[in-house]
Amino acid sequence: KNEVEQSPQNLTAQEGEFITINCSYSVGISALHWLQQHPGGGIVSLFMLSSGKKKHGRLIATINIQEKHSSLHITASHPRDSAVYICAVTGTASKLTFGTGTRLQVTL
């Protein structure tokens, strides 16, 4: 079992839909990260959070430390949001551990 689990693995949505991607982890962490990887490989860091909620444009990330759970929400989804979304946690010794990613496809 991975230390970081994401669900769903694959997600297809229509443009405009509200999207939620979930991440659960089993280790003690100092921070949780949400990353976006577009086809071709480049990875962009979306959020780093250790408590509560952060918002950037149409993206919202929340974390519940007690439940060891985080969600990434996308409002008013658009085809350009199509990408792989990766959850990662900073654990002991500042080491990043990654989930396997959620592949999102937003269609017109």
Add this chain to the structure above:
Amino acid sequence: ETGVTQTPRHLVMGMTNKKSLKCEQHLGHNAMYWYKQSAKKPLELMFVYNFKEQTENNSVPSRFSPECPNSSHLFLHLHTLQPEDSALYLCASSQGSVDTQYFGPGTRLTVL
């Protein structure tokens, strides 16, 4: 554009070849990382450098040899690789070891 560049973007090599991957960051960061991303597997940390010193080697086989001549440049020297080493190799940098990491576009490596 994240401020981290990697060359080459694609590389095909035979098992007896020697090649090197290059990473350069223009962000003034002090930490640099090599990651391996294989199909359907999570990103795997390979090496970490802080202030040019290697601080982590995540049980990586010796056929992968990192080099960090200064805080802006990181190399991964490849020698006698195996087909299972085919993957996307990503470089990243951060200001400190607990700060947000900025990733390069990756090098897609194919070992024949």
